[in-house]
Amino acid sequence: MNYNINSLIQEMAISKTFETCIRYCMGTQTLIAEVRKEKNAVYYVQDSQKLTNISIGVMSKSDLGLELDELIINLIDKFQTHIKAEQFSAEPNVDGRSVKWNKFSTEDVQFIKDSFSLL
Incomplete structure (x- = not known):
């Protein structure tokens, strides 16, 4: 299946499998999407004043917004160029100031497959 940011976020918003948390990762110096951990301090994204199954890390609220449409627009703005270049993996870059x-x-693909097999 071919996804774009809009359809992927829309699907996450209604997912009943797990809550997706979008938060800033210090190691990669960019946003990541993960299964929400209880320790994550978050705000919940809304769609037409109803809560979705997406949460935003408290440090990313002002960058992403808490309305589903606003979140999608901001994610497209931040990531569409990399997606078009088929660059989906952010290399750990603790000492750098920008994402590589x-x-x-092959390891990334296996990690993703293994992660979903645990759900």
């Missing part, structure tokens, strides 16, 4: 984007490696 790469295509998925």
Whole structure:
């Protein structure tokens, strides 16, 4: 299936499998989407004043917004260029000040498959 940011976020918003948390990752110096951990301090994204199944880390609220449409627009603005270049993986970059984007490696693909098999 071919996804774009809009359809992917819309699907996450209605998912009943798990809550997706979008938060800033210090290691990669960019946003990540993960299954929400209880320790994550978050705000919940709304769609037409109803809560979705997406949460935003408290430090990312002002960058992303808390309305679903606003979130999608901001994510497209931040990531569409990398997606068009098929660069989906942010390399850990603790000492750098910007993200180093790469295509998925064989290890990345296996990690993703293994992660979903645990759900």
